[in-house]
Amino acid sequence: MNTRTTLRRTVAALAVAGAAAGATALAAGTANAMPTDFNCTSGQITTKLVYGGAGAGNREGFLQFTAKPGETCTLPASVPVDLVGAHDVLVNQQVPADAPAVQLTNGSSAYIPLHWTAIDPSSQQQTPLAIDVTAPQETTPRGDQSDPEITVPWSLGGVDTSAASHSVDVGAVTAGVAPAV
Structure with a gap:
């Protein structure tokens, strides 16, 4: 394995990890924001x-x-x-x-x-x-x-x-x- 292959694999792994972390943060932020961002209904x-x-x-x-x-x-x-x-x-x-x-x-x-x-x-x-x-x-x-x-x-x-x-x-x-x- 040469330096170029190692560099490509490292960049690819970091890109996948970054995308997963971003998606997790977005989902958690949306889930946490929903209940407090809505005005009350008469049913609540x-x-x-x-x-x-x-x-x-x-x-x-x-x-x-x-x-x-x-x-x-x-x-x-x-x-x-x-x-x-x-x-x-x-x-x-x-x-x-x-x-x-x-x-x-x-x-x-x-x-x-x-x-x-x-x-x-x-x-x-x-x-x-x-x-x-x-x-x-x-x-x-x-x-x-x-x-x-x-x-x-x-x-x-x-x-x-x-x-x-x-x-x-x-x-x-x-x-x-x-x-x-």
Whole structure:
């Protein structure tokens, strides 16, 4: 075996080893990136409304999202929220532009704070039937499809509808379990 043959074999072996290492790194990088790079679907999370307390006419509540067992996904800082059955109540999204997304993994939670007033007489209040949230994704990394609409029955009482106060303020998605009273 001469030097030229040895050199050719060494170069060929290094090329094969480099290609195999590159393919392995690419596959591992893709597998690791998939679960955290996808926004949540309605099928990956459970959603509930949590009472947050009342005082001096102010009311607080939270929409809490929890990842189902074995699921990993991301909620952007702002998700579309709407009220059902309270046509005189506005939804006011108050999410800072720099608010971060929140990753949910295997039972972890995040919540959206809600704030409104309820000091007007009952004739100037409306009680929503439900609160709707639109999940940011319809298809999971595995290809599972789900309806993006999440509807949670409203159980937090009336909301003022007077000219002075007639909105529910919706904050940014926040990591952790919703504060409860």
